[in-house]
Amino acid sequence: MNRQAKSANIHYLVEQFKNHDCFYVIDASHLTVAAIEQFRRSCNEAQAIYKVVKNTLVLKALAELSSMDTVFAPLKNDVLKNVTGIVFIKDNAQKPAKIILDFRKQTGDEKPVLKGAYVDGELFLGDDKLEVLKKLKSKQELLGELIGMLQSPIHNVLSSLQGSHNQLMAVLKTLGDRQEA
Secondary structure (H helix, E strand, O other): OOHHHHHHHHHHHHHHHHHOOEEEEEEOOOOOHHHHHHHHHHHHHOOOEEEEEOHHHHHHHHHHOHHHHHHHHHHHHHHOOOOEEEEEEOOOOHHHHHHHHHHHHHHOOOOOEEEEEEEOOEEEEOHHHHHHHHOOOOHHHHHHHHHHHHHHHHHHHHHHHHHHHHHHHHHHHHHHHHHHO
């Protein structure tokens, strides 16, 4: 790979890191070319990008993101070794975990292996974190729950007031009926 191609790849990676709030670093070594293509198709269907990368180029791209240097330090030291592939995705951190686990079920293999994942400022290191990542809720789900929790007290107050209003009307009607009798 010549210098210009390396520079283009580093620039591509920097843009991907900047534009995605989530990425998974995986090891897909020992998978056949057909299996890797099948995995790539699964990622594309889920609107995720899968790219096999050179560790040195990833390190150079991460170095350009100096504001994130302390966050990515464990990736540099522990994760970026051997064959590396990165899955980039926006807004849904659980999708790549589901893709990896579903792919494993389909192939009956233990590959690809999760080396690490970056999700909204947090690092998850190791394949054992896949189940945790699979259960993460998307931003939309969390916002929906938050809105629901905020609306709940208001809804309860309105229901009480409406219920009290109906009770008050019933009491007044009863009193009115007594006075007539």
